[in-house]
Amino acid sequence: MKRIIFLALLIAAISCRKGQYLPPAISGVGEDTIVLNIGDKMILAPNITNLKGNSYTWLVNEKVISSGQTNYTFEATEPGNFNVTFKAGNKGGAAEQSFKIFVEKPIAVSITDQLAVSMCNVIDIAPTVTGPDRTDYQYEWSIGDSVIGKTRNLSFISPEAGTYDLTFRATAGKQTATSTRTITVKAEQYVKNAYxxxxxxxxxxxxxxxxxxxxxxxxxxxxxxxxxxxxxxxxxxxxxxxxxxxxxxxxxxxxxxxxxxxxxxxxxxxxxxxxxxxxxxxxxxxxxxxxxxxxxxxxxxxxxxxxxxxxxxxxxxxxxxxxxxxxxxxxxxxxxxxxxxxxxxxxxxxxxxxxxxxxxxxxxxxxxxxxxxxxxxxxxxxxxxxxxxxxxxxxxxxxxxxxxxxxxxxxxxxxxxxxxxxxxxxxxxxxxxxxxxxxxxxxxxxxxxxxxxxxxxxxxxxxxxxxxxxxxxxxxxxxxxxxxxx
Known part of the structure; x- marks a missing residue:
């Protein structure tokens, strides 16, 4: 009789363990901020353990944008800071981790529309540059294949009259933007000697x-x-x-x-x-x-x-x-x-x-x-x-x-x-x-x-x-x- 009771209790205990839910655990989410540019896409796929009975939810800045998936593709459509949170839960508990994402402003450059100067005279050109707040901007001015400057502002001067296509390029991180304007150099008569x-x-x-x-x-x-x-x-x-x-x-x-x-x-x-x-x-x-x-x-x-x-x-x-x-x-x-x-x-x-x-x-x-x-x-x-x-x-x-x-x-x-x-x-x-x-x-x-x-x-x-x-x-x-x- 005692043996029958012991076996019955053992079977009940095993049955209880089979129905137990362990809370999910999430890993593989780094602490560093992910930097993206407009148009970039990033697949976010954390590691998950204890999968039994799990439900999944993705939130961007606390707004639910997806559910039922273990990964999410974030697409950078506007600049700013984004907190992408992944939540997993079952009857045994819940867990969550957040990806920090920063989408940079796009670089935009422009030059004044009318550019004209006499030959052997300097015209100072200051382009408009907007974009991310970075310290690694690089600039380049060129006419055709010839690079004529590597600073943001250009003091342009030419010893010969003519019309030239002047291109300005700004680069920061992975972004590059360009703008091209025509500059007219007018002919003048000068004396070669410093008289x-x-x-x-x-x-x-x-x-x-x-x-x-x-x-x-x-x-x-x-x-x-x-x-x-x-x-x-x-x-x-x-x-x-x-x-x-x-x-x-x-x-x-x-x-x-x-x-x-x-x-x-x-x-x-x-x-x-x-x-x-x-x-x-x-x-x-x-x-x-x-x-x-x-x-x-x-x-x-x-x-x-x-x-x-x-x-x-x-x-x-x-x-x-x-x-x-x-x-x-x-x-x-x-x-x-x-x-x-x-x-x-x-x-x-x-x-x-x-x-x-x-x-x-x-x-x-x-x-x-x-x-x-x-x-x-x-x-x-x-x-x-x-x-x-x-x-x-x-x-x-x-x-x-x-x-x-x-x-x-x-x-x-x-x-x-x-x-x-x-x-x-x-x-x-x-x-x-x-x-x-x-x-x-x-x-x-x-x-x-x-x-x-x-x-x-x-x-x-x-x-x-x-x-x-x-x-x-x-x-x-x-x-x-x-x-x-x-």
Whole structure:
């Protein structure tokens, strides 16, 4: 009897276990947010254990969108954050897990409909860009197969007239959007040479000729123009506009001149942009500085200047050398004229010296019978030859300083001669040595930065200071736009 009762209880217990429901368990749902773009589809398929008697429900932001399925395909049709919840349950219990999904805004770009500019002028194009809040945007501007920019805004400039299809592309994550507009470049007439002289800052020396406009050896042919400062600038500009041979005699260390183009010289990638003619040796290359008139005020502001990096960059012994020149007096007798001036530098214990120009009147006459001021202090002129009266012309100071970096160098055997210096605007650097991307340039400054020494054959191995020797002084001729065809 006892055995029969035990078997009956065992059968009842087994029957009870067969009808038991265990609650479902859900896995395979990550904690990271899934990022999608408009049009993307994502199959959500969690792992489920304990399947007996289960029912399933899918909700998007707490709204039921599907039931009875163990997976769900989410389609991104609008931007925003979405919480996709999967629920499973049976008589034994329930479980749920949520997928976090973020659908990014679509990228949209547009450019103004009307784009027109004169050749060799810059037009700043700022496209409209909307889209997801990301930090990995990349931009590209192109004309045909040529990429012309990789920043959001474009400073467009062309050296040639015509009509171009300009395409802008923006990329972020997996998204890309483009916009194309036609830009018309109008034809204009310009002068290739940077003819306008904005500043003439000579530094004197032996037989320095501050009034020459042309080659220094042509003083006796009447190429001197002893004029008040502003009148000299105007005369030099007038001559340079029609003649590439109308150069300036800058002089010894620190001498400089600033020139202006009548247009913006285009910075063409992979090509040299300027051709400068000057009198120098290959060990005495002048420094070239360029400026783009970004604020369109017609002048080179101090923060717009950048140096063209060359092989001498970084080799200077000082960045802040300065020499001050002062006119003292002029004396004459029946045969000669004597012009006295002195100079001093900015060292703690200054180096200084005197400059004396000693000339006979007979040897100083041009072929036209005019007395030459070759060797005079800048701005000094013999205004009356009969009385031997001299005066400083208006705008020329009796004392001035020349400042800049200095590279001390032995130039023995490195003879200077007129040669061309090609300049690539892509080599422009700021005062930290960082490359600066300029669309083009409007101004050029040329300065003598090498302070020359050379072997003195009369004293053996001693190096002689030849900074103020006439043969070592810098002359600058034409500064040409290499891309301008007209």
């Amino acid at each position: 306008t002289v904005l500043e003439y800052a000579p530094a004197p020396g032996k037989l320095h000729n501050w009034a020459i406009i042309g080659d220094k050896i042509l003083w006796d042919l009447g190429y001197e123009y002893p004029l008040p400062y502003n009148a000299f600038l105007a005369k030099a500009s007038e001559m340079r506009k029609t003649s590439n041979a109308a150069g300036l005699f800058l002089g010894s260390w620190g001498s400089a001149a600033t020139f202006k183009f009548d247009h913006t010289v285009v910075n063409v990638a992979g090509k040299t942009d300027l051709e400068l003619t000057a009198f120098y040796s290959n060990k005495d290359v002048p420094a070239v500085y360029v400026a783009y008139d970004r604020n369109k005020n017609g002048k080179p502001d101090e923060d717009e200047w950048y140096e063209i990096k060359n092989d001498d960059y970084g080799l200077e012994d000082t960045l802040t050398y300065e020499m001050t020149f002062t006119y003292n007096k002029t004396e004459t007798d029946t045969r000669r004229v004597y012009v006295y001036s002195n100079w001093k530098d900015n060292r703690t214990e200054p180096t200084q010296g005197e400059l004396l120009t000693n000339k006979t009147f007979a040897s100083s006459m041009t072929f036209g019978g005019v007395f030459s001021i070759r060797g005079f202090f800048p701005g000094l002129h013999m205004i009356d030859f009969n009385t031997k009266q001299v005066a400083m012309l208006d705008g020329w100071p009796t004392t001035f300083s020349r400042k800049g970096k200095r590279i001390i160098r032995n130039l023995s055997g490195a003879s200077p001669f007129f040669q061309k210096l090609n300049v690539d605007i892509d080599m422009a650097v700021n005062n930290k040595g960082e490359n600066i991307q300029l669309p083009g340039i409007d101004f050029v400054k040329v300065q003598k930065v090498v302070y020359p020494f050379q072997q003195d054959n009369t004293t053996g191995n001693v190096l002689k200071d030849v900074n103020m020797e006439e043969a070592r002084m810098l002359q600058v001729g034409a500064i040409l736009d290499r891309h301008l065809k007209n």
